[in-house]
Amino acid sequence: MIMGDYAVAERAVGTLVDLSDRLGMPFWRQLANCLDGELRIRRGEAEKGSALLRAALDEMLSSRRALHHVGFLYALAEGLGSAGKVAEGLATIEDAFARADHDGERWCEAELHRVKGDLLCLAGSSQSIVAAESCFLESLAVAQEHGALFWELRAALSLARLRIAQQRSDEARELLERIYEKFTEGFDTQHLHSARALLTTLSSGSSGQRHR
Numbered sequence: 001m002i003m004g005d006y007a008v009a010e011r012a013v014g015t016l017v018d019l020s021d022r023l024g025m026p027f028w029r030q031l032a033n034c035l036d037g038e039l040r041i042r043r044g045e046a047e048k049g050s051a052l053l054r055a056a057l058d059e060m061l062s063s064r065r066a067l068h069h070v071g072f073l074y075a076l077a078e079g080l081g082s083a084g085k086v087a088e089g090l091a092t093i094e095d096a097f098a099r100a101d102h103d104g105e106r107w108c109e110a111e112l113h114r115v116k117g118d119l120l121c122l123a124g125s126s127q128s129i130v131a132a133e134s135c136f137l138e139s140l141a142v143a144q145e146h147g148a149l150f151w152e153l154r155a156a157l158s159l160a161r162l163r164i165a166q167q168r169s170d171e172a173r174e175l176l177e178r179i180y181e182k183f184t185e186g187f188d189t190q191h192l193h194s195a196r197a198l199l200t201t202l203s204s205g206s207s208g209q210r211h212r
Contacts, residue, residue, distance in 0.1 A: 004190020009039050030060045038075040046082035053079065070096050070105045074115045081119045089119045110151040113139035114158050121162060133162060153179050153191055160198060173202040 013035045020028035037053025053076045057069065073096035080089035093116045100106055117135030120128040139155035142148075156179045163172035180195050187196075 004042075004193075006039060006043055009035075009042075013039060027060075027063070030056055030063070034060065034072050037079075038072060041075055041079035041082065044082075046079045050076060050079035050083055050085075070100045070103070070112075071108050073099065074108060074111055077115050077119065081115075081122050086119055086122045090116070090123075093119060108151075110139045110143040110146065110148055110155060113142060114151075114155045117162075118158055121158075121165075129162070133159070136162065149179075149182055150186075150191070153183075153195060157191065157195060157198070160202075164202075169202055173199060176202070 013032055016028060016032040016035070019025070020032055033056035034053055037049045037051075037056055040049030040052060043049075053072060057072055057076065060069070073092055077089045077092040077096065080086070080092060093112060096112055097116075100109060100112065113135045117132040117139065120132035120135060136155055136159035140152060140159065143152035143155055156175050160172035160176050163169065163175070176195055176199050180192070180199060183192060186192055
């Protein structure tokens with residue numbers, strides 16, 4: 001799902017639903033519901049996906065099962081933000097940070113900072129924008145520390161979009177170029193496509209300004 005191939009992800013979730021129901025495996029059915037909710041969020045069904053994911057997470061917690069709970073929480077926070085529920089999204093991402101600290105689930109720490117930054121950008125105040133920039137920089141630093149190039153790219157995309165909104169397009173282009181050039185594979189994935197498209201737009205804009 002994280003690679004952006006949602007058709008494949010949908011088939012996989014459907015298979016998991018079928019197997020868990022047929023074999024009577026409630027935990028795997030709960031996990032399938034979480035994945036289905038996240039998939040709907042990724043496909044733009046923010047309201048429906050968030051409701052499904054929240055219900056699945058509540059059910060998982062009530063049964064004292066919380067596999068990859070932090071990862072699903074940041075997906076939920078993104079969905080809430082996309083649905084216009086920014087305050088709920090921020091509360092959810094703070095819950096994710098707390099659970100990550102409590103459970104030692106640090107694998108997605110860079111993403112937690114990035115998602116918080118995106119939510120703060122949606123909040124829109126000047127104070128929120130300053131805080132968002134700090135979140136994106138922290139996300140980049142954590143991703144670099146962990147050697148997580150994919151997370152680094154996602155953080156760079158978020159920061160680049162903020163830089164563009166701040167009329168700092170040259171900085172956005174330089175940041176993305178530096179990280180994009182580290183990749184040697186995966187160029188058919190969604191986020192590398194997004195980075196390439198944004199770089200093309202930024203390069204065209206920069207070229208146009210030079211020729212004026």
